[in-house]
Amino acid sequence: MRIPLDRQSQQPLYKQIEGYFRECILAGSLAPETRLPATRQLARDLGVNRITVETAYSALEADGLVYSRVGSGTYALAPLPGQQPSREQPGAPWPLWQEELLASGGLEEVVSAEEMLLAAGHPAPVSFAGGSGDARLFPSEDFRKVIQAVMRRDGSEALDYGDAKGYQPLRATIAGVLTSQGLMAGAEQILITGGSQQALALVVQLLLKAGDTILVENPTYSGALSLFRALGLRIVGVPIDQHGMCVEELEALLQVHHPRLIYTMPTFQNPTGACLSLARRQQLLALAERYNLAVLEDDYVGDLRYEGRSLPPLKALDSRGLVIYISTYSKMFMPGLRVGFIAAEGPVCERLVSFKRLNDLATSNLMQRAVEAYVSVGRYQNHLRRCVHVYRRRREAVLQALNRCMPAGVRFHPPLGGLFIWLQLPPGVDARALLPLACQAGVAFAPGEDFFAEGREKNHLRLNFAAHPPEVIAEGIARLAEVVRRAI
Ligand code: PMP
Numbered sequence: 001m002r003i004p005l006d007r008q009s010q011q012p013l014y015k016q017i018e019g020y021f022r023e024c025i026l027a028g029s030l031a032p033e034t035r036l037p038a039t040r041q042l043a044r045d046l047g048v049n050r051i052t053v054e055t056a057y058s059a060l061e062a063d064g065l066v067y068s069r070v071g072s073g074t075y076a077l078a079p080l081p082g083q084q085p086s087r088e089q090p091g092a093p094w095p096l097w098q099e100e101l102l103a104s105g106g107l108e109e110v111v112s113a114e115e116m117l118l119a120a121g122h123p124a125p126v127s128f129a130g131g132s133g134d135a136r137l138f139p140s141e142d143f144r145k146v147i148q149a150v151m152r153r154d155g156s157e158a159l160d161y162g163d164a165k166g167y168q169p170l171r172a173t174i175a176g177v178l179t180s181q182g183l184m185a186g187a188e189q190i191l192i193t194g195g196s197q198q199a200l201a202l203v204v205q206l207l208l209k210a211g212d213t214i215l216v217e218n219p220t221y222s223g224a225l226s227l228f229r230a231l232g233l234r235i236v237g238v239p240i241d242q243h244g245m246c247v248e249e250l251e252a253l254l255q256v257h258h259p260r261l262i263y264t265m266p267t268f269q270n271p272t273g274a275c276l277s278l279a280r281r282q283q284l285l286a287l288a289e290r291y292n293l294a295v296l297e298d299d300y301v302g303d304l305r306y307e308g309r310s311l312p313p314l315k316a317l318d319s320r321g322l323v324i325y326i327s328t329y330s331k332m333f334m335p336g337l338r339v340g341f342i343a344a345e346g347p348v349c350e351r352l353v354s355f356k357r358l359n360d361l362a363t364s365n366l367m368q369r370a371v372e373a374y375v376s377v378g379r380y381q382n383h384l385r386r387c388v389h390v391y392r393r394r395r396e397a398v399l400q401a402l403n404r405c406m407p408a409g410v411r412f413h414p415p416l417g418g419l420f421i422w423l424q425l426p427p428g429v430d431a432r433a434l435l436p437l438a439c440q441a442g443v444a445f446a447p448g449e450d451f452f453a454e455g456r457e458k459n460h461l462r463l464n465f466a467a468h469p470p471e472v473i474a475e476g477i478a479r480l481a482e483v484v485r486r487a488i
Helices: 013-027 039-046 050-062 096-103 113-120 140-159 168-180 195-207 222-230 247-257 278-290 347-360 365-376 379-405 431-440 470-487
Strands: 066-069 073-076 190-193 213-218 234-241 261-264 294-298 323-328 340-343 420-424 460-464
Touching (some): 013 039, 013 050, 039 050, 050 073, 140 365, 168 190, 168 340, 168 365, 190 195, 195 222, 195 261, 195 294, 195 323, 195 340, 213 247, 222 234, 234 247, 247 278, 261 278, 365 379, 379 470, 431 460, 431 470
Parallel strands (some): 213 234, 213 261, 261 294
Antiparallel strands (some): 190 340, 420 460
């Protein structure tokens, strides 16, 4: 153990040791019942006399911060009410640079709907607020075996950094899958990222600087908006309807705002679930070419289609290198993998690889190998089929429940795929104001306001219908409908 001791200090060494453990216990970094180092070992580590350590421990014991068990050692106790670490005592300021950080306001911190729901203490809470699929469907046991098999096969190679661009066989596998979806790509055009959130951050930081303008669908994915705001970008919203972004309104916005990049989710848009029509896809690309606009296509749940014929990704319609395509294994597989990817060609591809290297050197090598092993033996495709089957029934359940329970004036379009359904409440009903009441009733949702880049409309909310079985969905929607009815 290393405790910083100042041998020039006026303060005796035992006091310094005592002070270190006192702070650790009061700050919670030494949890109750944690055993302190044996006195003989600590004395050796610190190069002090054993009596010095014993004196420090006795002082802690006298203050009720530790107790000793004969023949076993010394253990931390829970601090008493009122005992605080010196950092938190009134009048102990942070260094100036930390105080400046505090004063600058920083990033918005909101209590999440899920936290609010838990705090409300309902015995059987139902959250429609989450952003991913149902964790109960994760093939965790299968995946454990795959990781073990990869470790057996690759040994320490799997634990090295690996290529900044990503594990080559995974890139080749992804390129093969994309090619089968009409998006012709080679392994060289694929860059593996830490989820698609990192892909977003890399692309935007490479192509834009603070003050530049980015176009987004309005509403759009709130995590992207938070990122763009944190980077100091000017965000301009393009309206969206049932058929995706209103591309007809785009040209006027391009002429006024001169954006460098447009961020779009053409397939099962988050939060609205809308799909961009083929005609609009083509129109968008034509405009991007005419106005020198880079297109960032976020295809986060493209394979989760429950109805209708699939449309080609924008990238599949792009022969000029206008589109940077990003996707992820988070929504259709498991978010904790933190594996996503970018498909792009041209100079931007190499620049993104360098930028990725600067950012985090590489995505977890072991995880990439495990994902590759899982995908390449066809198990991922099976998992995907199962998810589509299960989520399709859940979509039916949510539509039935909404039709059955919601009061007149609540509007929605059945989504053809993805995880979300977007509800419009009657004008004047504020979804955020409803959230605490809904949580009391045992149901949570994502307030729509958070997804708007501008003109924040308050009367929308997003429901994740994929997260629960049909009977839980029915119960959750019945609770929500009652709250909405009362608000109307
Ligand atoms: N894009 C969209 C549309 C999302 O909803 C999310 C997750 N909420 C992400 C990107 C980022 O997900 P991940 O980093 O897990 O791939």
